[in-house]
Structure formats: C-alpha cells, structure tokens
Amino acid sequence: MAILGKLIKAGIDITSKLQFAEDSPGVSQEKQLRELINQAKNTAFGKYYGFEELLQVEDLISAFRTEVPIFNYEEMHAQWWSRQERFADITWPGKPDFFARSSGTTGKSSKRIPITKEFMGSMRAVGTSMINSLHDFDFPETLFESEVLMLSSSANLDENEQGFKEGEISGINVSNFPGWYDMFYRPGKEIAAISDWDERVNAIADQAPEWNIGAIAGIPSWVLLMLQRIIERHQLSNIHEIWPNFQVFASGGVAFETYREDFEKVCKTPITILDTYLASEGFIAYTCQPETMNMKLALSHGYFFEFIPFDERGMNESGNLKKDPVVLGIDEVELGQEYVLILSSCAGAWRYMIGDVIRFESLSPPQIKITGRTKFFLNVVGSQLSEEKMDKAILELAEENNTSINEYMVAAVKDEVGEYFHQWVLVSEVKPDGLAGKLDDLLKSANKNYAVARSKALKGIDVKVISKDQYTAFLAQTNKKGGQTKTPKVMKEEKMKLLLEFISQP
Template sequence: MAILGSIVKSAIAIKHSLSSNSESPAAQQREQLLKLLQTARSTAFGLYHGFSQILEAEDPVSAYQQAVPVFEYDQMNQMWWQQQQKLPDITWPGKPDYFALSSGTTGKESKRIPVTTAMLDSIRAVGVAQAERLAQFDLPPELFEKEILMLSSSAQLQRHTNGHLEGEISGINTNNIPGWFSGFYRPGLEIAQIDTWDDRVRAIAEAAPDWDVGALAGIPSWIQLMLQEIIDYHNLKNIHEIWPSLSIYATGGVAFEPYRKSLERLLARPLVYLDTYLASEGFFAYNARPGTMDMRLAAEQGIFYEFIPFDERGFDATGNILEQPEVLTLHEVETGVDYALLVSTPAGLYRYMIGDTVKFTDLDRLELRISGRTKYFLNVVGSQLSEEKMNAAIGELSESIAHPINEYAVAAMKSETGDFIHQWVVTIPGTVDELEAADILDQSLQERNKNYAVARTKGLKAVKLTALPEKTVYSWLEQRKKKGGQVKMPRVLKAEQMTDLLAFSSTGAKG
C-alpha cells in the first residue's frame, strides 16, 4: 500500500471537511468585493470611481454597480491597462509583473490582460480548493504519489520594453509553480520553455518513459495530439502501456464531449474527467464532485462575479451589449439561463466582460457550465445560433455519420447570387457525403432552434459543409501562429477567415 499516498489522501479529506464555509454565497461575494475595493481604493481607477465612498455606502454592491461601468477589452485597455504597463498604481497597487496574451480570435492581435501577484495567489487558491474536492472521488491512495503532466503554451515568456513579462496564462502559471509541487510537475520547466509546439511535444514524447504520470491537464485538442505523438513515437497500442497509472484528466477551455470518443481511442480505459474554467482573466470554476462535468463557481477566492442575461435584457439582436443592460449578482441568478460573465479581480479588472456565457445547473452547489461565447453567436438574418446549440447539433451529426468531429467552425457568407448562407467546416477522419452531412446539421439546428428554422424560410438560403482532416485545420492555425497550448479553434469565423481556411485547404498555402 502506498503509505505516502494514503497520508496525502487523508490530509485532503480532513482539510476539505474543515474548510466548509457557512457564509451564504451573497455574503461571500460581498466580502470579496470589499477586499478588492479596500486594496485598490488609492489607485488611479479607485480614486476616479470613488472606491472609498463605495466602501462607506450602506449597500456597497449596488453603489459599486452604479459608480463603475461595464467594460469590454478595448475600453479597459485604452483607458487604463495601457497606462498600467508603464506606470504603477493604475488599477491595482504597483505594476503587474506579467501580462497574459489571450489566444484571441484567429487573425486578431492578442489581448494583453494584467496578471498580478494577487491574481496568481487567487489562481493557486482555486487550484487548492479543487484538490481538496478530490476527497469526494474514489481514487486509489497511490495516485497521490504520481506525477501530473500539464500541457501548456510555451513557458518561454517574453520581456516587454515596459519591463513586464508576457505570454499565455498557462505559461505564466508554469513559471510560478510552487517549489513543493515541482517534483510532481511534468514535463518540467526546461521542456515547457521550448517555444515551438512540435519540438516541445517531441521532447515530451522522448522523455515520456521516464515519468510515472497519473494525471493530465490541458485543452483536449492538444492533449490528444500529444498522446498520439507519444503513442506513435514509442509504437504503442495506447497511452496506458507507458503510463499505467494514468487515471485523471483535467480538461478545460472548450466543451469536452466532442473530443471524448477520439480521446478514449488512445486509452486502455476511460479516465476520471474533471472540467476546469481557467481563463486569462482568472480561475473561475472547477469540477467539485463525481458524476457530473458541471463546475463549482469559485466564490471565495478573491473574485467578484456579475451576470448579464444573454437575451433581450442584456443584448441586442446582433449579440452586442445594451447601453443599460440588466446586471445580476450571484444570489439573483436562475438555473437554465445563459448569462454573460462579468468579473472584478485582484489583477485590476473591474466589471469586465470576458466574453463567455455560462448557465447555472445547481444553485445550491453553485454549479454551472460554460454555454458559449458572446462573440460565438451567429445571428445573420435572425438565425440566433449559440455555441451550445452548435455543439449539440455537431454531436448529433457525429452520431449520425459514426465519425468523431473534434473541430468545427461556421461563417455567414454571401453566395454568388448575393444570398446569405452558412458555410461550415468540420474535421472528420475519413470520407463523408458533404451534402447529406449539411442536411443532417441543418435539420438538427432547425429542430433545436425555432429562430434558426424561421431564418431558413427567409433570409438564410442555404447551408454548405466542407469536411477537412484535423491536420489541415491545425496546419492552418499553425500558419497563423495559433498552434498548441491554450489556443482554441474559433467556432464562428468571419467570412474572410472562412475563405482563407478553404483556400488553404485546397492549396496548402495562405489564400
């Protein structure tokens, strides 16, 4: 029996039993906001928006909402964060040591999100909270002695002319792994700092026999490519031949279900799957119990949350936020409703709309799931397609053609006659009747979405589908320097991006 593993598992169980917070979610959230306001009251942002006065208000939450507007990236960056790169005490005390480069949408310049020491502390606190919840899972004690392979973007950070370091959030986190954890962390900082994705994965494959990996963490598309590389490099039947203890996979970044079947083809047995909600702006939620992929909101680790209904109360018909949207706090939300997420964090983000939509599934447990992106909302001629509806229809298509579909994208385009059409690209291993697949997808969306069905009788004249190998799509991402790590394939493309992808698929070069 693994003595050390038993001790660790017992310690986690005891810590979890002692750490339950009896405060209501509303009280927890009020406390997080007060801490943020207190810390940042003397910054330029805090002085401008009257944080000291808000702290003295009878209802500081309402006072905060009245004093501080809702921010999207361009507004926050131009008004505050650009200054914060050069000067101290702009939105948070001091200057951030890091700025996270979000993966962004293909073809757009990456966003720069400040990452402070306090934000890194918050991320670690949520990670510890998730580790404590492992006490609820039926895991063998020896698993707690195994290594954890975290597949990140390159940990080779770049020094900006203003003095801070920048890179993707996963690379920043890798550079700040606690010393006690370094003995368990793989692939290690040396390999993680290899800049090129293919070289980094090849180094992982070469070193894989020397590791005893019990858990994986990373975006499913890139985890799958890494596992396939290891299997091919060592001529294995499955990854468990080299890592027999592998039992846990912490996924995140995108919906996991489209990848489940193709991932499990690389395994000898299914894993325990844990979903996580880690973004450039913070670590917001984590899978806290077995039997579900829904995630528990991290309500007491330094972040204050607000929620804008993703309907006519908060957004117009094209998916743009209203000038005066309805904004709710945690105790006001309902289950089954899509909300655009606002966060205020110890990195100097205030009422910041990060672009994700979430849907609560259990308010008592504070459990939710990511339902889509505010920008992955296609509403040309009233089709009103959310990412959640797209994922469901793609899943149905996958079942119908008996092929896994890991990646897809759609764009609203105009045909040669000037009519609007939806052009889909899906990744399929093998051949498929594209006309039949397009019809299956179209019918599924009409059944799931009445607005889409109405649009198909009016302005949306056709649905086209092109099937491509995964390798082609990932090569296209690589050509746009978007391959690996935390990068995700956008689900909704602009017309010119879709034209570029289709041209690339036929020529192998940028069109």
C-alpha cells in the same frame, strides 16, 4: 512517492473534515467586493470612481453598479491597462508582475491582461480548493503517488520593451512553479520552455516512458494530439500501456464533449474528466463533484461576479450588450438561465465583460456550465445558434456517420448574388457526401429560430471536410498551434475565406 501519496490523500481527507460552513453566496460575494474596493481605493481607478466613498455606503453592490460602468477589453485597455506598464497604482496597487497574452478566440489580436501577485495567489488558492474537493471522488492512493502532466503554452516568456514578462497564462503559471513542484510536475520546466509546439511534444513523447502520469491538464485538442503522438512513437495500443495510473484529465478552454469518443479510443480504462474554467482573467470555476462536469464558481477567491441575462433583457438584436442591461448578483440568478459573465478581480479588472456565456446548473452550491462565447453566437440572419446547440448537432452528425468530429468552423458568408449561407468546415475523416442536408436538418430540429431563418434570409449551408493534418497546418500558418490555443468555432467571413483558400491549395 508511495509514502508521499498516502500523506497527500490523508491530508485531503483531513481537510475535508475540518472545513467550516461557507457563507451564503450573496454574503461571500459582498465580502469579496468590499475587500477588492478597499485594496484598490488609492489607485487611479479607485480615486476616479470614488472607492473611498463607496465603502461608506450601506448597499455597496448597488452603489458600485451605479458608479462604475461595464467595460469590454478594448475600453479597459485603452482607458486604464495601457498605462500600467509605465505607472504604478492604476487599477491595482503597484505594477503587475506579468502580462498574460490571451489565447482567446475573439478579436483581431491577443489581449494583454495584467497579472498581479494577488492574482497569482488567487489562482493557486482556487487550485488548492479544487484539489481538496478530490476527497469526494474517492480516488485510489495510486493517483496521489503519481505525477501530473500539464500541457501548457511555452513557459519561455517574452520580455517587452518596458521590461515586463509576457506569455499565455498557463506558461506564466508554469514559469512560477516553486522548485519543489519538480517532484511531481511533468514535463518539467526545461521541456515546458521549448517554444516550438512540435519540438516540445516530441520531447514529451521521448520522455514519456520514464514518467508515472496519473493526471493530465490541458486543452482537449492538443492533449489528444500529444497522446496520439506518444502512442505512435512507442507503438502502443493505448496510453495506459505506459501510464497505467492515468486516471484524471482536467479539461479546459473548450467544450470537451466533441473529444470524448477519441479520448476513449486512446485509453484502455475509463478516466475521470474534470472541467475547469481557467482563463487569462482568472481561475473562475472547477468541477468539484463526481458524475458531473458542472463547475463550482470560486466565490471567495478574489473575484466578484455579476450576471447579465443573455436575452432581450441584456442583449440587443445584433447580439451586443444593451446600453443599460439588467445586471444581477449571485443571489438573483435563476437555474437554467444563460448569462454573460462580468468580473471584477484582484488583477485590477473592474466590471469586465470576459465574453463568456454561462448557464447555472445548480444554485446550492452555485455551479455553472460554459455554453459559449458572446461572439460565438451565430445570429447574422436571425439563426440564433449558440455554441452549445452547434456542438450538439455536430455530435449527432458524427454519431449518425459512425465517426468523430472534434473541431469545426462555421461562418455566415454571402454568395455571388449577396444572399447569406452558412459555410461549415469539419475536421474529420468522414465522407462529405450528404452531410450538408443532414446537418441542416439537425440544426432545424435543435432550434426553431434557425428553422425560421432557413425559410427566409438564410438560403442554405455548405459543408467541407478537412483532415486533422490540414487543420493543424492551417493553425501553424497562422501561428496558432499548440499549448492553450483555441480556434474560433464561429468565424468572420474574411477568416473563413482565408481558411477556404488554404485548404484549396494542392
């Protein structure tokens, strides 16, 4: 592995020197859209919306926006994707090879996203671009001599009645790794195929001392639990006692900051945190520069992006998309502004609203930060709390109480007389006494709209604290344990009542 590590690092260094100047973001995106439309012009979707004619128009992007409406998942699935199991050439040439069951946090049931050969190729291409960007981090050769642990969902895919393989996108990716990946990929396909989360993590813990892990990728909550289990199993003080070359964690799926302190506790030496925007809909962005977790948009990898301002220009008072929202291109966005992301891709998604809200932290190159989900915007009585603002308040609350709070859930709930209050459930070892008042004050100082709501329609907040064991037990009961599972921070009232009922059981 030492010689291979030297070769890999040298290859990355050479690639960085040979890279040619990139097109401007606007030019790159127009090329992507033209290529996508050209590939799909003979599909049912392409014929219905006149893709052949669009390609003859001088201003392709404007014509595309005029002809093709914006779709949410329910609309895209009902009108188009539901037919792709039975018929070819619906929204993309041929039939998809797989369907990804989204591990997302909104909706009543899992989404099913078609996965095409071209889409798998685009994800690999973005991954290669991310690896090539490691040149700028100046990592030592020992990183490239070591192995990568990917804590994915199960690679044991289901087969539906139409003969298609289904699973979460990380499991689909792992199941399609070429044989030569076995040289450095851990835990290996055999362990990755174990469906039961606890059984899979126990197998990882058993094998852990035999591996030389330099990098880990996965959702922070589950990676942290895995590391803690390994440390407990082998009676370690920290994870570096068995993995001294562990230097990089590629995070994704949820915001990392509420986990940072606990990651520092299980590590002896500092590690580099890279953020990734890897969803069922695509590998959309990745950290490419040191000293930041901002993510560079993948502008030339089979995706065309549009951006709807996350304010009165794009959203109504209920927090839903307006009928005719302002839609901007990559060369029209502003620094520091939040946008709802709209995606067209080589999976046959067209003007598809993923549900994520992003903010531009840099325009050259375009780098973003995910600030939340459209459905994570707690605004039932005008409180206008974004996930980012709630994360900030929780981090400050944890710091004030000298503890850590990784996960939390909140819902707007009506009391006995029909008035709203916010019900919070924190996953922590902190004592609950006085937390409601402290959290209330932090939220008031973070958001003037919340302060106004608290003086009017929002009558109060209640805080309950549960242990990590209670939290994981609840996830297990709802079949949401492990892998790429993300729990909604903002819950519907009914879901919160189920959680409260569960934690009240003796």
